[in-house]
Amino acid sequence: MKGLTELLKGVLEGIVLERISQGETYGYEITNYLVDLGFEDIVEGTVYTVLLRLEKKGLLDVEKRKSELGPPRKFYRLNDSGKEYLAVFWEKWGFIEERLRQLKGDK
Template identity: 75%
Template sequence: MTGLTELLKGALEGIVLQRISQNETYGYEITNYLVTLGFEDIVEGTVYTVLLRLEKKGLLNVTRRKSEVGPPRKFYTLSTAGQQYLTDFWEKWQFLATTMTKLKEK
């Protein structure tokens, strides 16, 4: 769906962390994953900015590995702090989703 950029900004960290929690991955794969979910406006630069921010917050473990094509890649897994952040994110998301549904129904 297009036109989600503003709404997505607040949720993108959680979405990226959720993807990383499923298994070790890298930026380009995350971008492709988001596009297959329907986030057509997502570009690699946006994902790499989020990954850098998450890395600086200590939410990710990063491993550099040689790539078969191009420069070495950074592979990401969640740190313990990242796992807790993701748990907190989903609690906040559930509260927001429930509240928005109630608001819409009134």
């Protein structure tokens, strides 16, 4: 769905962490995954900005490896801090989702 950029800003870290929790990956692969999910507005630059922020927060283990198709790639894995952060993200998301359902009148 298009036009989600502003709404996604607050949750993109959690979405990216969830993808990384499913297995080691790199930025371009994450971008393609998100586009395949329907997040058409997501561009590589946005994903790399999020990855850098998550890396600076100490939530990821990062390994640079040679690539046969160009410059070295950074591969990302969730570390223990990242797993804890992701668990808290889903708790917060559950709270928001529940309140939105109440607001909308869904049971």
